[in-house]
Amino acid sequence: MQNKSKAIQDLYPDELAHCYGCGKNNPFGYQLKTYLVGDETIAHFTPDEKFTALPGSVYGGLVASLLDCHGTGSAAAFACVAENIDLENTETIPVRCVTASLKVDFKAPTPMGTELELIGKLRSIEGRKIWVDMTLSAKGIICATGEILAIKLKSNV
Numbered sequence: 293m294q295n296k297s298k299a300i301q302d303l304y305p306d307e308l309a310h311c312y313g314c315g316k317n318n319p320f321g322y323q324l325k326t327y328l329v330g331d332e333t334i335a336h337f338t339p340d341e342k343f344t345a346l347p348g349s350v351y352g353g354l355v356a357s358l359l360d361c362h363g364t365g366s367a368a369a370f371a372c373v374a375e376n377i378d379l380e381n382t383e384t385i386p387v388r389c390v391t392a393s394l395k396v397d398f399k400a401p402t403p404m405g406t407e408l409e410l411i412g413k414l415r416s417i418e419g420r421k422i423w424v425d426m427t428l429s430a431k432g433i434i435c436a437t438g439e440i441l442a443i444k445l446k447s448n449v
């Protein structure tokens with residue numbers, strides 16, 4: 293697989309780049325950025341105190357939304373690789389993936405103020421269905437795992 297120096301979400305066309313979790317055109321959102329590195333995807337995010345669940349730990353909704361956006365970005369990237377689309381030489385990503393199903397398992401409290409690392413691995417692609425397995429870690433400790441089923445839209449919008 294190819295390495296990618298530009299984030300997948302930065303390849304979304306401007307009119308589809310307003311997602312609260314990952315849209316580059318949403319100044320109020322998280323602007324999560326997913327990179328394809330070898331056969332994995334990676335993203336980082338450092339939560340601050342407005343995302344508190346209990347003092348010192350991050351609320352689960354943020355964890356789920358990071359996995360959601362990393363999952364769809366990863367699915368789009370893996371779909372491109374499977375279709376021999378060269379992400380290094382494209383200005384906009386030509387596939388559109390949305391979340392159909394997201395499962396999150398919370399394994400350990402997610403610490404506040406620490407850089408979180410999300411890793412995505414392709415499980416399988418079956419037609420328009422793309423399954424990605426993910427971990428969300430802090431300082432090497434897995435705090436949550438996620439499984440996403442992303443669906444490739446029938447036609448570009």
Ligand SMILES: CCCCC/C=C\C/C=C\C/C=C\C/C=C\CCCC(=O)SCCNC(=O)CCNC(=O)[C@H](O)C(C)(C)COP(=O)(O)OP(=O)(O)OC[C@H]1O[C@@H](n2cnc3c(N)ncnc32)[C@H](O)[C@@H]1OP(=O)(O)O
Pocket residue numbers: 304308311313314360361364388389390391392393419420421441443445446449
């Ligand atoms: C945002 C909302 C949707 C509008 C999208 C428009 C444009 C988006 C374009 C690009 C995206 C760019 C950037 C993305 C940015 C952020 C994303 C962040 C992640 C999100 O925040 S995104 C919002 C939450 N997301 C939704 O708002 C989706 C609502 N939903 C639907 O829009 C439809 O539901 C859809 C499209 C998912 C499928 O509809 P469809 O008509 O295209 O296809 P169909 O129903 O035939 O399903 C095909 C095969 O998937 C299987 N399947 C479907 N759902 C399943 C499930 N839950 N569990 C197990 N299997 C399932 C079927 O069983 C069948 O399988 P089989 O082929 O084997 O029979």
